[in-house]
Amino acid sequence: MKIASFEDFRVGVVDGDTVYDMTATLPAFLAQLPRQRVNWLIANWATMAAPFADYLKTGEARPLAGLRLLPPNPAPQHVFAAPANYQKHIGELGTRTVTQGGRSAREQGFFLKAPGSLVGAGNAILLPRGSTRRFDHESELAVVIGRAARNVPREKAMEYVFGYSCLIDATMRIEKGVAEEERSMRKSFETFTPMGPYIVTADEVPDPQALQNRLWVNGEIRQQANTGEMIVGVAELIELVSSVLPLEPGDVIASGTPEGVGPFAPGDTVKIEIQSVGSMTLDVRECAMRAPRAY
DSSP states (O other): OEEEEETTTEEEEEETTEEEEOGGGSOGGGGGSGGGHHHHHHHTHHHHHHHHHTHHHHSEEEESTTOOBOOSSSOOSOEEEOSSOBGGGTTTTGGGOOSOTTOOHHHHOOEEEOGGGEEOTTSOEEEOTTOOSOEEEOEEEEEEEOSOBSSOOGGGGGGGEEEEEEEEOOEEOOBTTTBOOOHHHHTOSTTOEEEEEEEEEGGGOSOTTSOEEEEEETTEEEEEEEGGGBSSOHHHHHHHHHTTSOBOTTOEEEOOOOSOOEEOOTTOEEEEEETTTEEEEEEEEEOSSOOSSOO
């Protein structure tokens, strides 16, 4: 099943070129907390799976074309991210590399991206106005957690996965000796975490370690790899994160990027596509206003 969030945080099931609006099947109190609709849905999937499976009868059909797609979960409590999780990516940034000594996500652990940096397929990636810094794309498989998880061994970890999505980890690069801001800040500008176009439930992706992951800039292929090349797979990532703090329904884990990371600029178009999960294309633009603290 493909679950989308769209327009004013409505929730629907995507079938071909149609979205079946299922918002009316959710509790009325969520109208006061519309950003939390998907979190509630995931947390209560045991009782909501059947009504959502009946979307052809109960959903309001709307053409997918023309709808503004939001991040498929607009408000996860956490967005975790794995650094240096593909061997060929390690060190490819040269002096801009943050993870030193050839270490990977297994040694480094995870970092956090601000949930407020999420943006959906219906929006653009906005770069700081007037910036001369380098901004890069990172193509990643996003894992969406389905239920509360703490101290989960990797052997049981896949039981806690609700689904998957495409995710671009946009990043402002450091300039050695000049500008070396914290990683989480450089990756948490508004719109720096495009996610979408929807969540594909785990039953439709039997093996998340066997998916083609590709990204293009202006039609030129930049990144191309298989998720089987991850150093730390999805199950071990869940073990790693849940060993530190509880995971909650709707939390997102960005599983790391393969080689081919490179710059983009205003005027570019970026497309990400992950096998069995989907694809989305976003324009890159400058912010309308210059920030009082420029980057």
